[in-house]
Amino acid sequence: MITTAPKMMRLQRTIIAGKRAYHDLVTLPGSKPIVSSGPPGYSAVSGHRVTVFGCTGFLGRYLVSKLGKMGTQVIVPFRDEDEARLFKPMGDLGQIVRMGWDMRDDQTIAECLRHSDTVYNLVGRDYETKNYDFRAANALGSERIAKIAAECGVSQFIQVSHLNASKTSPSKFYQAKAEGEELVKAVFPSATIVRPGPMFGYEDKFLTNMAVWPIWWKLNHGQTTTRPVHVMDVAQGLANLMTNPQFSKTLTLPGPSTLTYEYLLELVSSVTLQPASRAPVVPKGVATVLAKIGQNVWWPSLSPDEVTRRYIDDADVPGDWDAVGVQPSEIETHAITYLRRYRSAENYVRPVVFPPRPAPSLVAE
Numbered sequence: 001m002i003t004t005a006p007k008m009m010r011l012q013r014t015i016i017a018g019k020r021a022y023h024d025l026v027t028l029p030g031s032k033p034i035v036s037s038g039p040p041g042y043s044a045v046s047g048h049r050v051t052v053f054g055c056t057g058f059l060g061r062y063l064v065s066k067l068g069k070m071g072t073q074v075i076v077p078f079r080d081e082d083e084a085r086l087f088k089p090m091g092d093l094g095q096i097v098r099m100g101w102d103m104r105d106d107q108t109i110a111e112c113l114r115h116s117d118t119v120y121n122l123v124g125r126d127y128e129t130k131n132y133d134f135r136a137a138n139a140l141g142s143e144r145i146a147k148i149a150a151e152c153g154v155s156q157f158i159q160v161s162h163l164n165a166s167k168t169s170p171s172k173f174y175q176a177k178a179e180g181e182e183l184v185k186a187v188f189p190s191a192t193i194v195r196p197g198p199m200f201g202y203e204d205k206f207l208t209n210m211a212v213w214p215i216w217w218k219l220n221h222g223q224t225t226t227r228p229v230h231v232m233d234v235a236q237g238l239a240n241l242m243t244n245p246q247f248s249k250t251l252t253l254p255g256p257s258t259l260t261y262e263y264l265l266e267l268v269s270s271v272t273l274q275p276a277s278r279a280p281v282v283p284k285g286v287a288t289v290l291a292k293i294g295q296n297v298w299w300p301s302l303s304p305d306e307v308t309r310r311y312i313d314d315a316d317v318p319g320d321w322d323a324v325g326v327q328p329s330e331i332e333t334h335a336i337t338y339l340r341r342y343r344s345a346e347n348y349v350r351p352v353v354f355p356p357r358p359a360p361s362l363v364a365e
């Protein structure tokens with residue numbers, strides 16, 4: 001009787017008011033109840049409270065926007081207050097909560113996540129700074145957040161890693177990403193690990209960088225293969241995980257096709273209607289030395305590890321898009337959106353022409 005009475009009341013309310021149904025109440029591990037209400041969209045209440053560490057980055061902004069649209073209360077931890085201002089209109093009043101944090105301060109981490117049922121960790125850096133090396137930014141920080149999340153009773157932890165994360169990789173960044181996965185799993189065993197491929201979008205360091213610095217993408221004669229994925233697809237997949245948890249899984253989210261940098265440079269050139277770069281192919285040793293010298297400037301420049309990564313093919317593993325309920329789109333579908341700004345004024349509205357796709361063996365089925 002004790003258990004059925006509230007259910008009967010809910011059923012009655014559903015029939016009379018037509019407002020709430022059984023599926024509006026979800027119980028997450030740790031018995032956290034999630035109660036959704038309201039109309040769909042921006043003004044809805046999904047019932048979830050989510051913290052997105054690393055929200056101020058490229059992927060984080062799109063994820064917060066998608067979560068806000070679903071009516072989720074999102075805690076957005078920031079280091080620089082200006083970086084967090086853009087989140088304000090992404091959710092209804094009171095739904096976007098901005099909080100200052102420091103990766104080395106347990107108390108601020110706990111404050112940011114203690115009321116959340118789901119925590120996303122998108123924190124990562126693919127170059128070293130004087131305060132944070134690859135390990136500190138990608139592995140130790142993730143472990144710290146996951147440990148505090150476990151202590152605070154968070155139900156779901158989603159760690160964003162990288163498609164090429166591997167402890168045996170020649171790249172220190174990919175090694176740190178793999179170590180981060182292991183450390184997170186050790187302190188939060190049911191964590192979901194998500195491994196996206198290289199992402200493209202407005203603020204990427206991929207397509208737009210190719211338009212500006214083609215010379216650095218010609219390394220290895222452009223023969224390195226990559227599996228680019230649209231940032232919106234990854235953000236949607238991550239947002240879907242909130243309502244469709246994949247506890248204790250590793251999900252890989254590569255792009256639908258495997259392409260060479262050579263093809264992508266051709267694509268950039270034909271979409272922007274700019275002549276192909278005639279810069280020479282820089283040998284690896286020279287590129288590494290130049291990248292080391294470049295580290296003396298105070299803004300992020302091509303790092304020696306990035307030179308190493310330009311010679312590493314993206315992992316050839318199947319994608320788990322079905323698990324996150326997203327159909328990934330091809331790079332050609334969105335290229336013009338992000339590359340039109342590199343066209344000259346007289347070419348601005350000309351139709352888009354794509355170069356022929358490379359040999360079929362390079363294109364995933």
Ligand SMILES: NC(=O)c1ccc[n+]([C@@H]2O[C@H](COP(=O)([O-])OP(=O)(O)OC[C@H]3O[C@@H](n4cnc5c(N)ncnc54)[C@H](OP(=O)(O)O)[C@@H]3O)[C@@H](O)[C@H]2O)c1
Pocket residue numbers: 053054055056057058059060078079080083102103121122123124125126132137160161162163195196197198199200
């Ligand atoms: N971009 C890609 O192509 C790609 C591909 C696969 C995987 N990933 C992974 O996906 C995640 C998100 O990528 P992204 O492109 O959005 O990265 P991003 O634009 O570089 O953003 C990284 C985020 O991490 C935060 N962060 C970095 N170091 C920090 C530190 N020491 N303390 C506190 N916060 C720190 C940044 O905060 P601030 O804004 O305060 O600096 C920012 O919010 C990363 O883990 C990345 O490794 C990215």
